[in-house]
Amino acid sequence: CVDGEYQNFKAKGGAYTRENFFGKYPELREMVAAMSDADIWRLNRGGHDPHKVFAAYAAASSHKGQPSIVLAKTVKGYGMGDAGEGHNISHQQKSMDIESLKAFRSRFDLPISDEDVEKLSFYKPAPDSPEIQYMMERRQALGGFLPARRRKGNELKVPELSAFATQLVSSGEREVSTTMAFVRILNTLVRDKEIGKYIVPIVPDEARTFGMEGMFRQLGIYSSVGQLYEPQDSDQVMFYKEQKDGQILEEGINEAGSFSSWIAAATSYSNTGIQTIPFYIFYSMFGFQRIGDLAWAAGDSRARGFLLGATAGRTTLNGEGLQHEDGHSHLMSATIPNCVSYDPCFAYELAVIIQNGLERMVQNQEDVYYYITVMNENYQHPDMPKGVEKGIIQGIYPFLTSVTKEPKVQLMGSGVILREVIEASKLLEKDFGVSADVFSVTSFTELRREAQTVERWNMLNPDKPQKQSIVQQVVADQDSPVIASTDYMKSFPEQIANFLPNKFVALGTDGYGRSDSREALRSFFEVDRYYIVIAALKALVDTKKIEVSTLTKAIKQYNIDGNKPNPVSH
Incomplete structure (x- = not known):
């Protein structure tokens, strides 16, 4: 018999089964000769x-x-009887009528009265019943109930911000990437006497790409069986070293496996009572886009740890096309309520964010996790301006304030594009006499969430003094246009547009990635310093602060092609 026939034997009753199953052979028919059709159906x-x-x-x-x-x-819909047992509809069956429920009760000898069936009352055997006693015995033999959720793990004290002092000062003439700044911060953490042994560095396959090979010898790569072969690079100082007590998890090209390891470490505080602090670094394009369900599950599991989206942004990893060029991971991370996302530009911003994350997740044991994008583009990093730590964490702080008077624009930037914004402010002042304040926005997502919280409070408390959101407090000038530029889709900075009365223009990298130089890519996506200037001047024209002739002059001066194809569809 095939599966469909077995389904009919249950769905069409004992007489049908007697004739079509047992009736095929005299020997089988004889076996059930003394059984009624009901007996056969109950087999x-x-x-x-x-x-x-x-x-x-x-x-x-x-x-x-x-x-x-x-x-x-087994039988599809087992126990449903006429309501669906053995029927194709049983998987979609949402409920059973009262008579079917009574038949179910009687069939399985459940001690439930007709009245309780009609009330749809829950049935639970008494604590001293054989059923409950058996289940409790088995559960205890298996080690107790799961999930057994601990809200807190062991107490740990995290380093002060001063521990990352080298990242808080200017890099001088030396050009470094934020990825390398992260590796230096991580090296500081693994050497920390309090939390160093709890740090779990995780990489899928790109450890050398991220400059982490120095950790191979220092920490070792975990292997349950140790080193079983001589590494190809064994003659080098920083060779591929596997050991049973290794601290690095090197998972191969397996993002789902790497992220699963990250979740295990990020929920260790709950499952084992021991806090571990995972840092999983990966090509950002291979993060949320590939393991979105796991990222959501991590939030739902109250994971605590750091995700580092490396080579992030649509234009920072030049030459590798749409495979690696990420312009939307921050929009994906924004969908997860307890994922705290940042897109820093400078090393000191990164240090402040990581130290704050350690305080929140490890020291205060808050149920959040951090997503931070870092880049592989080398450039000089300035000293940390005095008193900006709070603004970095909140998501925005003034980076440059222009001394020029009117006309005025307010420029926002995040990640590597903040550097283009800074250069655009200089061009606006030098070439067109336009005042341009610059804001570093480390997190458009956190600004939006805080502004929504304030907006909700104001709606529910109209009889009390109305509050201002952080972005409204920082952008005190509510008249001058705002131009927000990032290496991500325009909808990323547009998250805060609704909370400002200013004319708001977003520049971003909507469209697919392309293989070209960074300069060419930023021109193609219209997020370089020249397009920022054009956008600022257009906003001033629209608000009647300057004449259109100034804008047309700039378009000619910067050789902007008015008929250039739209990067979204080109």
């Missing part, structure tokens, strides 16, 4: 017979020398 399949299931598992677990498999034959 149980092995997967529903606890004695057969127990016997099968006992045989499988005692079999030695080979893998064992248990095949359990």
Whole structure:
């Protein structure tokens, strides 16, 4: 018989089964001659017979020398009777009528009265019943109830911001990437006497790309069996060193496996009572886009740890096309309520954000996790301006304030594009006499969330003094246009547009990635310093602060092609 026939044997009753199953052969027919049609219908399949299931598992677990498999034959909709047992509709069946429920009660000898069935009352055996006693015994034998959720792990004290002093001062003439700044911060953390042994660096396959190979020898790569071969690079100082007590998890090209390891470490405080602090660094394009379900599950599991989206932004990893060029991971991370996302430009911003994350997740044991984008583009980093730490964490702080008077624009930038914004402010002042204040926006997402919280409070408390959001407090000039530029889609900075009365223009990298130089890519996506100037001047024209002739002059001066194809569709 094939599966469909077995389904009919249950759906069409005992008489049908007698004729079409047992009736095929005289020997079979004789076996059930003394049975009624009802008896035949009640014949149980092995997967529903606890004695057969127990016997099968006992045989499988005692079999030695080979893998064992248990095949359990079952009936679709088992127990539903006429309401759906053996019927195709049973998977979509949302409820059963009262008579079917009573039939279910009687079939399985449940001590429930007709009145309780009609009330749809829950049935739970008494604590001293054989069923409950058996289940409790088995649960205790398995080590207790799961999930057993701990809200807090062991107490740990995290380093002060001063521990990352080298990242808070200017890099001088030396050009470094924020990825390299992160690796230096990570090296500081793994050497910390309080939390160093709890740090879990995780990489899928790009450790050398991220400049982390120095950790191979220092920490070792975890392997349950140790080093079983001589590494190809064993003659080098920073060779690929595997050991049983290694601290690095190097997962191969396996983002889902890497992220699963990250979740295990990020929820260790709850499952084991021991806090571990995972740092998973990956090509940002291979993060949320590939493991979105796991990222959501991490939030739902109250994971705590750091995700580092490296080579982030649509234009920072030049030459590798749409495969690697990420312009939307921050929009994906914004969908997860307890994922705190940042897009820093400078090393001191990164240090402040990581130290704050350690305080929140490790010291204060808050149920959040951090997503931070870092880049592989080398440039000089300035000293940390005095008193900006709070603004960095909140998501925005004034980076440059122009001394020029009117006309005025306010420029915002994040990540590597902040550097283009800074250069654009100089061009606006030098070439067109336009005042341009510059704001570093480390997190448009956190600004939006805080502004929504304030907006909600104001709506529910109209009789009390109305509050201002952080972005409204920092952008005190509510008249001059705002131009917000990032290496991500325009909808990323547009998250805060609704909370400012100013004319708001977003520049971003909507469209697919392309293989070209960074300068060419930023021109193609219209986020370089020249397009920022054009956008600022156009906003001033629209608000009647300057004449259109100034804008047309700039378009000619910067050789901007008015008929250039739209990067979204080109």
